[in-house]
Amino acid sequence: MRTLRRARVFFSGLRTRMVLVFLALAVLSALAAAVLIYSEARSRMLDRTQTLLIDEFRARVETHTENLAEPLGKAALQQLANRVAPGFLGATGTVVYKGGEAVSSRRTDVPLSSALRIRVTDSKNLHYERVLVDDMPYLMIGTPVMRGTSPSGLEVYLTMPLTKEQSIDVALGEAARNAILPVLTLAVVLALLAAHSVLRPVRALDRAARALAQGRLDTRLAVEGGDELARLAQTFNTTAAALESSVAELRAMEAKARQFVADVSHEMRTPLASMVTVADVLDEEAGRLPGDVADAARLMNTEVGKLATLVEDLMEISRFDAGAVALNPAEVDVAGEIGAALRRRGWAGAVSTQLEEKVMLHLDPRRFDLIVANLVGNALRHGAPPVTVRLARGLNVIVEVADRGPGLAPESLPHVFDRFYKADSARSRSAGSGLGLAIARENALLHGGALTAANRPGGGAVFTLTLPVNAGLDDR
Known part of the structure; x- marks a missing residue:
């Protein structure tokens, strides 16, 4: 029954998250449309005026x-x-x-x-x-x-x-600002209507979970259509039917629910990619826009980038939860992989390295790159220079990422790898998703290694990745 209660809370929270996602997409789309229309109208007006003046000037000079x-x-x-x-x-x-x-x-x-x-x-x-x-x-x-x-x-x-x-430009700006409120209102109403339609099966599933938690094990869902939600409903019915004889079936239902979250995150990628493209275009044109509009364009580009990062991190952590992570191990030069990860992100000049040469290891290069990127990025954002990456080989292969910042608060050390945990509440709006260190630790465990955090005696934080020399990786 405790599992059923967790499922009920999960679907209730899922409903809220999906409504918020719909609203966020509607608001961002409305704002993007208003900015694009204003920018296009202003550009056409100035180009037309400019062309007329230039032609008239050329004609007058030639005449006189x-x-x-x-x-x-x-x-x-x-x-x-x-x-x-x-x-x-x-x-x-x-x-x-x-x-x-x-x-x-x-x-x-x-x-x-x-x-x-x-x-x-x-x-x-x-x-x-x-x-x-x-x-x-x-x-x-x-x-x-x-x-x-x-x-x-x-x-x-x-x-x-x-x-x-x-x-005219001022009038266009005022018209755009005046039009934003009704457009946003309409967008929110449409988003709520769309969310209501999409969430109807989720609400039914929530009611069924409540009934099961209350002991009504004969509860079943009506299955309509053949989409993902219909398949989820069928899965729920199958799980509910087997609940009396096997707790394992209930755990299977929870796994399906987690898969559903991964599917939702996956479906968000296509509209989000379009938003990223539009935001990039606005950011490129920001230099030609007046101050407030340019700032708004740059801010939107930043926020859409954060949203894209969050969705990718959510999908990655969902794969770990579902046990669907695929490893592609190869024999690699660890020092070379670290150097490539730093150069790929433009960090080579900001980070000092102490890398032992010819350390060969059997690991997944892409997932090792993610570990290094998360650890170094975290040190650069929240620590202080110099940031140092050290590689050494003994009984195990050790990769240390250290900085000279204020270090981690003692109460934060046990939670630093928790999902969505941020040691400083003032950083709740930082570029990170709160999942980077959790994903890094999951990748370390997947390689048969460990990832730990500590404070340096002289000040600063140090993250230590330990990988076994003979890691028996499962080539899944």
Whole structure:
């Protein structure tokens, strides 16, 4: 009956977790859509305005320089500057250069970009750039004046404040913010409806588990359809029928429940991969977005990455629970594997090593890489330099990862390998899932070894991986 009570609590918690997952996916999708729509609308608006201004500027310069008579005096160049600017609503000013020297100008309050001047002078082509001066965006355009196919030595520049575009941009941002609330509300409602539909078989299973815990062993579930939930219901019925004669059947039901959790985590990978792709695109474009939107894009990319890491860790720990972990052992150079693990993650320069050469061992390279990555990553995040990795061989092969941080609190040492345990409550929002050290320890045990944690006498924590030299690995 104790097992039945655990199953009931499990399915009740599963229901809550699935609702939270649905809500999180709905909220993140709504926010991603709002950011993408705002970004696309803003980009199209600025590109269209920019194209119109550049075309108009090019046409005006060509029109007003076509019949300029040589030699060009300051009066003629001043007249050219005066004629180019009118018609551009809010134009700050026009500057005409001759031979690299500004010889005439129409009122300008914003200094001309030196980078733009260099590009125009060097390439002999029209160039432009958008700059921000005192929180006001400006468009600066420059072009050489050509005589046929040869440059005349004249360069004309125009500075335009994008006041109207900025007001439109602000309006777009406000519209996006105002639209987020109803969109989020709709997304949450749809997520709850979807969760309700998906969770109906889970609720039925929860009720059946309660009935069994109360002693009604004739309880059965209606099996509808042929999906994973229907198969789970059938498994429950089979287990319930055999409960009276065998406790082992009940344990089989618990194993199926754990497999169900693994299946749910697996099904999350496809939508999560799409979210990661969208988040990466937003992060790449963050440099072109205004401050708050750029920060939001980067934050979303970070949080989606954390979610992806958590799902992968959950799937890995589920495999251990289900006894479905596959080992692929090979004879490897342990020092080489450690060095490769550090280089693969860009940690080689941040970690010092003391590696005994030619230590060959029969182990699973991928799972050994996970152990090293979790231990070194933990030391870099929560310890202090220098972080040292030492490899030695005696009766056993020893890999030590040590740091010079504050070490582990005495009350944390017995729990450091517990799942989701974090010694410092202030780190509850850190990049780790809380499963890394638990997964590392499971991999160590799978190799017939051990993983322990302790504090160094001089300060800092040290994690010790012990692997038997003649590990009789089961090639499962």
